[in-house]
Amino acid sequence: MTTGNTVGDQMSKTLFFTGPETTAFDAVDKMYQNKVSALLIQIDGEFKGIFTKTDWRNLILQGQADPHKAKVGDLMTSPIITIDKNETVGRATMLMEEKVFRHLAVTDNGKIVGMLSVKDLEKFYYKMHQKTNF
Template identity: 30%
Template sequence: MTIARILAEKGRNVSTIQPHRTIAEVLQILAVQNIGAVVVTDSEGGVLGILSERDIVRALGRDGASALDDAASKYMTAKVITTLESECVSIAMEKMTTRRFRHLPVVKDGKLAGLVSIGDLVKFRLAEMEQQHEALKEYIATA
């Protein structure tokens, strides 16, 4: 299965911000939308970075409350690992597990096309395993 299938089910809506927005503004978005990360994009939808809850916690731990007034670009992860819609779910999971991050932007033609979380991938894999389990039970019952 591919990332495209997950996006087809969950949707392609991604919360984005511009790099000059403050950490306080990012926190507001995260809280209101109940999400764990935002993608920092340019005006054409190109991915500049990603800013997660972990990035913000590190910023606050390092710079204190003054970090809330700083630009998102100061604390974002700029070397973003991305995926393509055609990538297999298992490869995307491996990337996220070995590199220890929970959000993976999906790009198409150099533009942001979606976002998958480790939770999305695990949910998909569990559903896939359940289908395989049911198919096996049916096979055994009819054999």
């Protein structure tokens, strides 16, 4: 594999997470504070789900619940879709398209070690485009 083309090369290494009892409103506030668009949901020391700004948007637009009362543990997507850090960016792109997800948890030997988002892929493809001089 070419250096820079793996998921591990492109992922965000800082993990942002919260517990299942956090309200949707507080979870989104944490996302904005940290400039991320997803939080992993940790239950009993393990990541069991993910809550995203897209989940938030759908919650608000569809009027499904009060964001000040709804808990992310009830709203999260589970199981988490993962990809190994040694997979290619191309494989990650295909998986996101196939699953219709904007975030993948990145694993190393089965343990979540990072996150890869559509924004990370945009940066990667933008750099690739610049290298081609078109």
